[in-house]
Amino acid sequence: MAVVGAGLGGLAAAARLAAAGHAVTVLEQSDGVGGKLGRYERDGHVFDTGPSLVTMPQVYRDLFAATGGRLDDAVDLVRLHPAVDYRFADGTRLSVPGSPSAIPSALADALGPAAGTEWTALMERAAAMWRISEEPFLRRPLQGAATLARLARNPADVTTIAPWQTLRGLGTRQLSDPRLRMLLDRYATYSGSDPRRAPAVLATVPYVEQAFGSWYVRGGLHRLALAVAERATARGAVIRTGSPVRRVLVEAGRAAGVELADGSQVRADVVVSGVDAAALYGDLLPAGGRARDARRDLARATPSLSGVVLLLALRGRTPGLAHHTVLFPADYDAEFDAVFGGRDRAAPRPVADPTVYVSAPDDPALRPDEDSESWFVLVNAPRHDPGRGVDWDEPGLADRYAADLLAVLARRGLDVRDRLRWCRVRTPADLARDTGSVGGSIYGSSSNGARAAFLRPANASPVPGLFLVGGSAHPGGGLPLVTLSAEIVAGLVGPA
Secondary structure: OEEEOOEHHHHHHHHHHHHOOOOOEEEOOOOOOEOOOOEEEEOOEEEEOOOOOEOOHHHHHHHHHHOOOOHHHHOOEEEOOOOEEEEOOOOOEEEEOOOHHHHHHHHHHHHOHHHHHHHHHHHHHHHHHHHHHHHHHHOOOOOOHHHHHHHOOOHHHHHHHOOOOEHHHHHHHHOOOHHHHHHHHHHHHHHOOOOOOOEHHHHHHHHHHHHHOOEEEOOOOHHHHHHHHHHHHHOOOEEEOOOOEEEEEEEOOEEEEEEEOOOOEEEOOOEEEOOOHHHHHHHHOOOOHHHHHHHHHHHHOOEOOEEEEEEEEEEOOOOOOOOEEEEOOOOHHHHHHHHHOOOOOOOOOOOOOOOEEEEOOOOHHHOOOOOEEEEEEEEEEOOEOOOOOEOOOOOOHHHHHHHHHHHHHHHOOOOOHHHEEEEEEEOHHHHHHHHOOHHHOOOOEOOOOOOHHHHOOOOEOOOOOEEEOOOOOOOOOOHHHHHHHHHHHHHHHOOO
8 A cells, every 4th residue: 555645644644544454655755744834944943844733632642542542641631721812903902811711701801791691693504514523524435415414414514514504604694793703714724715705614723722721732733744654664664764756556447556756556456545636647657548537626716825924033932922823904905816817807916014913932942942932923915926927936036025014013013133143934835846736735735615626636536546634635735634535534444
């Protein structure tokens, strides 16, 4: 069995399948494991270069238990208090507690008495959405009309899910404070989407984050990838880095292995692809054939947003800085118009006044000394698309935009320009090159549109013996869903 890609989805699939008795070889193009769950080190400063938050820890506990280990023996999970510090353009600050029971009063204190009551009612609705959708949608293979039928069995459930309603529409109906609606809108970006077009069921994202906690892996989240890789190798899987795959071999209509860039072949009766689905169907499979419908669905879906990252090595410490800080702009819609195109019908472009996310773990393992900080700064951005959108390789663009973002930080109260040792910029073009995600789309396709979830590539491809894991496949992006995709694929393949 061949697994293409050593991102978290590929590693989790390899661990489960090796534990089920399969002979597994993982083939990774880069020199290390983790994929988007990457790591960068320089001068004693250490950064996670992708995900910076762990939610649904039970998903990883299940993975480790299924492969003969214990998550808590492999990584040190720390629950965050506060979970996140929000700062709004009008000067309001909202520190969201890590305990769900404390959130309503914190909202009321920051945004007024109605905020806590309204958010509680919304989270009760989101909890019902979660109960309805988690098992039939997130933990089972995508089966088109059959999946819809499972969700539609009870008319009351359909009313709760409200598939005709957007996340923005849900917030407008249930939340009176525009700042609270802005906070809800942000959760659309967790799937790379526009809240004006993404489904209301994405309200389950803040529910999950609050109900199951916001967690950090001491030493950086990349350690989670290393721990899952260790589970895979402990069960007998072989991980080969520096082994880019050029194509999936298809013989007699089914997957037969892979061909590497050097022309050598790895024969396999099952191939599990953890690469971006658009790259798999567009580049690694023969044109035409059984994959034609999958290519068509991908062409109809809206690609997810990407991001520009600044890795900031800083002198000194910032008093009162939370682990996660979100700095909102005055006009959130202008950001989504820039990323996806919108009201002004203009082509996608870098966001002039974006929401800025700062991850600044207070972790001695990530800094050279006690008088230093290592910040991961992320803003939403359109994907790399030189033909129709932004060419992030345009000379000078990355450096100019980095300077603009440092100025935005300064205007919003976090001026670190005189503390800067160095800054490394990672654009959507860099993400595309480093991870193979087409255009640097972080989540493959977005959740924009009522049918978007059903256009997402299924875990069982149209080519027998070829399966998909990872954020661009069902059930979606983000660490827990990627890990669930591996569980689904392991179930589809079955034991050896």
